[in-house]
Amino acid sequence: MSGAVRVRVDRDRCCGAGNCVVTAPEVFDQDDEDGLVLLRRAEPPAGTVDRVRLAVELCPAGAISVVPRPAPQHSATP
Amino acid sequence: MTVAPLTDLPLWPPTNLDRDPLVPLDAGERRRFAGPVTRVRLPTDATAWLVTRHADVKQMLRHPGFSADLTRPGFPLLRRIPPGAFGDRRGGFIRMDGAEHARLRRMLTAEFMIRNVRRIEPLIRQTVDRALDELHAAGPPADLVAHVALPVPSMVICHLLGVPYADHDFFQERSRTLIDRDAPPERVQRHVRELRDYLHRLVEARVATGERTDDLLSRLARDRVDTGELAVDELVGMAVLLLIAGHETTANMIGLSTLLLLRHPARYAALRDDPGHADGLVDELLRYLSIVRTGLPRLATEDVEIGGRLIRAGEGAIAVLSLANRDRAIFDRPDEFDPYRAAQQHVAFGFGVHQCIGQPLARAELRIALVELARRFPRLRSATTEGRLPTRDSSVVYGLDALLVTW
Numbered sequence A: 001m002s003g004a005v006r007v008r009v010d011r012d013r014c015c016g017a018g019n020c021v022v023t024a025p026e027v028f029d030q031d032d033e034d035g036l037v038l039l040r041r042a043e044p045p046a047g048t049v050d051r052v053r054l055a056v057e058l059c060p061a062g063a064i065s066v067v068p069r070p071a072p073q074h075s076a077t078p
Numbered sequence B: 001m002t003v004a005p006l007t008d009l010p011l012w013p014p015t016n017l018d019r020d021p022l023v024p025l026d027a028g029e030r031r032r033f034a035g036p037v038t039r040v041r042l043p044t045d046a047t048a049w050l051v052t053r054h055a056d057v058k059q060m061l062r063h064p065g066f067s068a069d070l071t072r073p074g075f076p077l078l079r080r081i082p083p084g085a086f087g088d089r090r091g092g093f094i095r096m097d098g099a100e101h102a103r104l105r106r107m108l109t110a111e112f113m114i115r116n117v118r119r120i121e122p123l124i125r126q127t128v129d130r131a132l133d134e135l136h137a138a139g140p141p142a143d144l145v146a147h148v149a150l151p152v153p154s155m156v157i158c159h160l161l162g163v164p165y166a167d168h169d170f171f172q173e174r175s176r177t178l179i180d181r182d183a184p185p186e187r188v189q190r191h192v193r194e195l196r197d198y199l200h201r202l203v204e205a206r207v208a209t210g211e212r213t214d215d216l217l218s219r220l221a222r223d224r225v226d227t228g229e230l231a232v233d234e235l236v237g238m239a240v241l242l243l244i245a246g247h248e249t250t251a252n253m254i255g256l257s258t259l260l261l262l263r264h265p266a267r268y269a270a271l272r273d274d275p276g277h278a279d280g281l282v283d284e285l286l287r288y289l290s291i292v293r294t295g296l297p298r299l300a301t302e303d304v305e306i307g308g309r310l311i312r313a314g315e316g317a318i319a320v321l322s323l324a325n326r327d328r329a330i331f332d333r334p335d336e337f338d339p340y341r342a343a344q345q346h347v348a349f350g351f352g353v354h355q356c357i358g359q360p361l362a363r364a365e366l367r368i369a370l371v372e373l374a375r376r377f378p379r380l381r382s383a384t385t386e387g388r389l390p391t392r393d394s395s396v397v398y399g400l401d402a403l404l405v406t407w
Helices: A019-023 A046-058 B027-033 B054-062 B098-105 B114-119 B121-138 B144-149 B151-161 B165-178 B185-209 B216-225 B232-248 B250-263 B265-273 B275-289 B359-376
Strands: A005-009 A028-030 A037-039 A064-068 B037-041 B047-051 B296-300 B304-306 B309-311 B316-319 B404-406
Touching: A005 A037, A005 A046, A019 A028, A019 A046, A046 A064, B027 B037, B047 B054, B054 B296, B054 B304, B054 B316, B114 B121, B114 B359, B121 B144, B121 B151, B121 B359, B144 B151, B144 B250, B144 B359, B151 B165, B151 B216, B151 B232, B151 B250, B151 B359, B165 B185, B165 B232, B185 B216, B185 B232, B216 B232, B232 B250, B250 B265, B250 B275, B250 B359, B265 B275, B265 B359, B275 B359
Parallel strands: B047 B316
Antiparallel strands: A005 A064, A028 A037, B037 B047, B296 B316, B304 B309
């Protein structure tokens, strides 16, 4: 299942191992100063979602999470 | 409840000199230890829980209720050396927990990140080229461990740290002692002290003279010691750790990987013809060979349930990386070496906040060394004709002491 997701990273937990950058470089980066995770885009493009989920699995510190992205709001009028 | 006598428990790590160097545990050993959580006896006569499944190993190593600090009472030590024998432990963040660990590790994360490792790939390639020249000049036959596997990572880590490679005999011997479970305590103690003294002199020289070359020790002296953030003795401990880790891990992977590839000539040839696939091959080698074979020991600081077993505060647990890397639940036909499988989920670099900080460097060294070896020595084969290969059985990091090759 690879529906649209939103990614969160926790820089306090991050240990800078860099697995996420290898796995999904379009979504994750490392800070030049401290080597910790940077999010390039919180809403990963459809083609990267499986790799983002793999990055969640591979993260040794448990610093990455994904939540389903809410569907776009539709007009409430009947 | 009756308690089984200690001698009824299986001994971990097992001694087995008949095992093939490419096989972390044979079938009988796997039956004995595959638990999934088994109580074992350690060489110190203490007991510990052996954790073997992939999911359980990940849960355990990521759990804040397990400590890596071997000075805590009850820590599952694999040798009869009192932790006090290690002397000054400042800066040794591999054995720290929580904020204390994060403070020191984070001073190094930017140094080893992928972008910076890519920048030094030309240096790695040059080092590999020179080592292969040496191999060529020395044989055939010649020892691949002495001419390639040992010097390549050693030269690279020396260059990165700013440690003179000319002294490599000195620190190679000492770092070996530190990870040898059979080394006598007084020798361990003396070698730790000598290694610290040696690095202390190098660090002091930089701090005192203000000499700043473009290397890791100089950068940390300038950015962290000069600013009062880091003590000189802490920097010394960090340097000891990096020097040992830089020596003992990639070197053993290069030697064992070569042995494996020589038994799979088609894979070896593919490395030359399709070097673009080398990254996948490297991950599969890491998974399959799992060189930290005695596992990662931790002490539970709270009650934690792992694999359906309650591990109580004060009990030791050991995460067996080699068995997690052969867990059928994650890896299809786990005992087959298959460079085309998705092997990234292996835990050869450990897991949790202590996961190897140098893994981008290790991967790059291994990939470049093996691709260049296959390119320059397409007809490489083993020249060992009889008997067993010399292996490092009492080392925390497994590997070959020598690998005679011809071409």
